[in-house]
Amino acid sequence: MAKYDDRLDRHFSALGDATRRSILARLARGRATVGELAAPHDMSLPSFLGHLRKLEEAGLITTAKDGRVRVCQLAPDAFAPAQDWLAEQREIWTGRLDRFDAYVATLKNERDP
Amino acid sequence: MAKYDDRLDRHFSALGDATRRSILARLARGRATVGELAAPHDMSLPSFLGHLRKLEEAGLITTAKDGRVRVCQLAPDAFAPAQDWLAEQREIWTGRLDRFDAYVATLKNERDP
DNA sequence: CGCATACTTAGCTACATGGCTAAGTATGAC
DNA sequence: GTCATACTTAGCCATGTAGCTAAGTATGCG
Structure with a gap:
């Protein structure tokens, strides 16, 4: 590592x-x-x-x-390591946001059934 | 700049x-x-x-x-500046490779009509 | 109030980075 | 062979970076 x-x-x-x-x-x-x-x-x-x-x-x-x-x-593939690392972090971050969005949606549904 | x-x-x-x-x-x-x-x-x-x-x-x-x-x-968008710069360079580089491929294809056509 | 927690600031050291000049090496042209 | 070109190496200096300890500030708890 x-x-x-x-x-x-x-x-x-x-x-x-x-x-x-x-x-x-x-x-x-x-x-x-x-x-x-x-x-x-x-x-x-x-x-x-x-x-x-x-x-x-x-x-x-x-x-x-x-x-x-x-x-x-x-x-060859000069920028791949940097791009891969950045893409990985953004995926994790985006996943988190998606889950947060889903949570907010759940709250809304509970409040306004 | x-x-x-x-x-x-x-x-x-x-x-x-x-x-x-x-x-x-x-x-x-x-x-x-x-x-x-x-x-x-x-x-x-x-x-x-x-x-x-x-x-x-x-x-x-x-x-x-x-x-x-x-x-x-x-x-928010923490990694965007880095990702944008890297993507831009790779586009230029890839474009160059594409043009080179086209050039090689032209040479081949001229040799084997 | 008194005290623990969670930083925060001040000040120091060692090493890395980025710039320079001066001098050296290797190659191509004549 | 001679000379210009194109790096290359050696060595120096100023600044920035990354780490530390010691001491300070601010907040929450009892």
Whole structure:
């Protein structure tokens, strides 16, 4: 269980930064090199590489060296862990609301038969 | 735009911690007091309160003082911002894959008319 | 009133994060 | 071989995060 927790920790933490979300949004439109990804960001390359490394450690992207450039792309099913966790919580929450609605309906029926 | 970014930053960052996700999972099953929420966590109360404060600042939960207890519950549509962002990215990514599939199909047709 | 309960605030420490510059390595072009 | 390009590594600094203890406030009970 701790293993899944760690994975989700890295996953959500990586998403908790606007620079990194912007990188992901760019990669959702197709693969790109480090240089292409870095260009729009007013930041030194080493700093930018730190963000890429976090995304890769979180399993959100994969990278591969091709000659002297590194090509980055979204990992397959990159967002699945986050989406699954969120969907699960909302299902539990929604289920609770449904039961509450049913309870309220019962009360109404008892009051106005 | 920076405003939405900040909101998502806090939102995803708050989710990037197993203790906080566990609090949310508990609250998805119904409201609870600070003491009830803290009980399963081997942690001092001040430390635990720090997590609750982060969740509240991220807009994921709401809390209200009732006598000497504080009651916590999930915010309405708590997970919507995160789910919306993730769904949006996946749509872009899926669209790209669809276009790529179409491109591959075109190539095949040209080769095998 | 007196006391227990349930937070709450203040203040501290250790470590992680995000940024930088400077210098190094590896590859492609000439 | 020489040189520019495209990262990459090393090392430093400021800030934020997560934990703690100790002490304070506010509410409910007898």
